[in-house]
Amino acid sequence: MSISPLRRFSLWLSAGMRSALAWGGDWIWARPGIARWIYPTTAETREEDYRVHNGAMFAGFHEQERMLADRPRMAFYAAAIARMIRPGDRVIDLGTGTGILAALAARHGAAHVYALDHSEILTHAQALAVANRVENVEFVATHSTAFTPAEKVDVILHEQMGDCLFDESMVANVADLRDRVLKPGGRIVPSDFEFYCEPVMVRDSRVVPFIWELEVQGYDYSSLERHRPQNPGYYHLASTDAGLVDHFLGDPAPALTIDLHTVNPEGLPAELVIRRTVIEAGRLDGLAVFFRARVGDDLSLSTNPLDPRRAPHWGFRLLRTDRQVFAVGDEIEIRLSVERWTELSSWRWSCVRQRGASPLADVAV
Numbered sequence: 054m055s056i057s058p059l060r061r062f063s064l065w066l067s068a069g070m071r072s073a074l075a076w077g078g079d080w081i082w083a084r085p086g087i088a089r090w091i092y093p094t095t096a097e098t099r100e101e102d103y104r105v106h107n108g109a110m111f112a113g114f115h116e117q118e119r120m121l122a123d124r125p126r127m128a129f130y131a132a133a134i135a136r137m138i139r140p141g142d143r144v145i146d147l148g149t150g151t152g153i154l155a156a157l158a159a160r161h162g163a164a165h166v167y168a169l170d171h172s173e174i175l176t177h178a179q180a181l182a183v184a185n186r187v188e189n190v191e192f193v194a195t196h197s198t199a200f201t202p203a204e205k206v207d208v209i210l211h212e213q214m215g216d217c218l219f220d221e222s223m224v225a226n227v228a229d230l231r232d233r234v235l236k237p238g239g240r241i242v243p244s245d246f247e248f249y250c251e252p253v254m255v256r257d258s259r260v261v262p263f264i265w266e267l268e269v270q271g272y273d274y275s276s277l278e279r280h281r282p283q284n285p286g287y288y289h290l291a292s293t294d295a296g297l298v299d300h301f302l303g304d305p306a307p308a309l310t311i312d313l314h315t316v317n318p319e320g321l322p323a324e325l326v327i328r329r330t331v332i333e334a335g336r337l338d339g340l341a342v343f344f345r346a347r348v349g350d351d352l353s354l355s356t357n358p359l360d361p362r363r364a365p366h367w368g369f370r371l372l373r374t375d376r377q378v379f380a381v382g383d384e385i386e387i388r389l390s391v392e393r394w395t396e397l398s399s400w401r402w403s404c405v406r407q408r409g410a411s412p413l414a415d416v417a418v
Contacts, residue, residue, distance in 0.1 A: 117151050117174060120212075123366040129346070129354040130154055130212070136348065137242045138163055138208060145169060145230060147197050147211035152178035154210055156187045165189050167206070171196040197226050205236045211243075216291060216356070216368040218248050218344040219394035224311070225318045244314050245347040247307035249357070250327055252385055252404065253371070254335035256299040266376055285398040290339065290371040297371075298341060298358045302379055303329030305357070307345075308389070321394055327387040328407070331379045340387060340402060342370040372402050379406070 120126060134154065138144065140162035146155040149168035155178075158166050168178060168190050179192045193200060209230050213223035227241060235241070265278035308327045343356040356367040379385065384407035392399035 113174075119366040120150065121153065123364050125354060125362055125364040126212075126366065127153075129348075129352065129364070131157060132352055133242050133348045134158055134161055134210070136352070137240055138210075140164075142207040143167075143202070143204070144208040144210055145197075145200075145202070145206050145234065147209060147226060147230065148213060149178055149192070150174055150212075152182055152187075152190065152192070154212065155190045156182065156185060158208075158210060159187055159189045163189060163208075165191065167200070167202055168192045169195060169197050169200055198229055200230075200234075202234055205234050205239070207236055207239050209235055209239070209241045211241070214246075214344060214346065214367070217342050217370050217397060218246060219321075220397060222395050224313070224316055224321065224394070227313050228316060228318050231313065241313045243346040243348050243354070244312055246311050246313075247345040247347070248309040248311070249305055249341070249343050249345070250308045250325065250372070250387060250389055250402075251305045251341050251343075252302040252329055252337050252374075252387065253339060253341045253358075254299045254302060255297055255338040255371075259294075259297050260336075260338055262376060263373070285400075288373045289397055290373060291368045292358075292371060293365060293368045295358065295361075295363070295365070300333050300335060301341075301359065302331045302333060302335055302337060302385065304332055321391075323391060325387075325389045325391075327389065329385045329387070331381055331383040331385065334379060334381050337374055337377050337379060337385070337404065338371075339374050340372040340389075340404075342372060343367075370397070372400070374402075374404050377404075377406070383407075 134157045138158050138161040142158075142163045144155075144158045144163045144166045146152075146158065146166055146168045149155050149170045150172075151174060152168050155166045155168040166189060168175075170178065170192075171194065175192055175194050181187075182190055182192070209227060211223070211227055213221050213226055215221035215223070231239075231241065263278075263281075264274050265276070265281070267274040308325050309322070311321075341358055343358060345357070346354040355363050356369055357363055358369045386405045386407050388403050388405075390401045
């Protein structure tokens with residue numbers, strides 16, 4: 054079937070426009086001063102944009118299904134609530150969703166639960182509570198920063214963790230409620246978190262190198278290195294795939310720990326320096342970002358990509374790096390610089406071999 058001249062022209066014009074937009078985007082991102090002028094943002098506009106996005110995402114059933122079907126997640130919260138909620142407690146469930154955590158708190162003796170959510174899912178949460186004969190839960194359609202109860206509460210219950218721990222504004226939202234409405238000595242569930250940023254090797258069958266690292270059927274792509282994309286999103290790979298990562302190069306350890314009872318949102322570090330000694334040789338394909346939540350020493354929830362008991366609905370993030378092979382005993386220094394912990398586009402990272410070779414290329418954009 055032949056293509057009409059008009060159709061051919063439309064396809065040519067569309068392809069040309071896409072190419073121009075892609076080139077223009079990279080040109081702008083490569084010049085931060087121009088990018089800030091073209092895409093002006095403030096803390097207030099960024100927060101409002103995120104609230105709109107967050108409210109829309111969690112209003113639909115699919116995201117709720119993924120969370121509710123996550124058995125390690127639900128088992129962790131059921132155990133944490135059974136341990137931490139006491140008869141007569143007044144509780145805030147921050148971001149209640151379908152209301153299941155609020156219902157569990159009520160069933161474990163809470164005198165009153167304020168179930169907060171600014172998403173339209175709240176109408177279904179209210180109906181579910183009636184259908185399940187859940188009492189002592191008051192559903193409040195508001196963002197937590199606009200909520201003040203009649204009296205202070207004993208517990209802040211929440212599930213505000215993003216894939217990279219900080220990217221759903223957990224620290225700011227919980228700390229705001231903590232400072233305004235939590236009783237002295239009150240509890241935050243969960244409160245203890247570990248943030249990880251670990252060098253990993255991807256399985257050989259799954260690895261996708263940067264295009265300039267490729268030679269395909271004798272065709273060399275290395276000349277494209279001078280055209281490295283400047284869009285930060287290019288260097289982030291989000292995955293829930295348990296078969297993607299082959300192994301950690303070093304022994305994983307928390308790069309950062311926080312306690313929501315005491316953390317100051319303004320005091321989060323602007324840079325982390327992480328050093329790893331290679332204990333399993335292999336190719337560095339990227340930095341896996343994940344977290345662990347703890348309640349006491351014996352109850353935890355992990356998003357570690359190699360943990361067979363990981364909570365599967367959370368993704369982990371792979372911060373892509375130029376490929377380099379490491380031997381046992383080599384040392385890697387990782388620097389993660391963060392302008393805003395809630396915005397992954399502001400993260401920059403570099404990896405340097407401390408012994409045995411020249412520095413790795415810095416792929417921070």
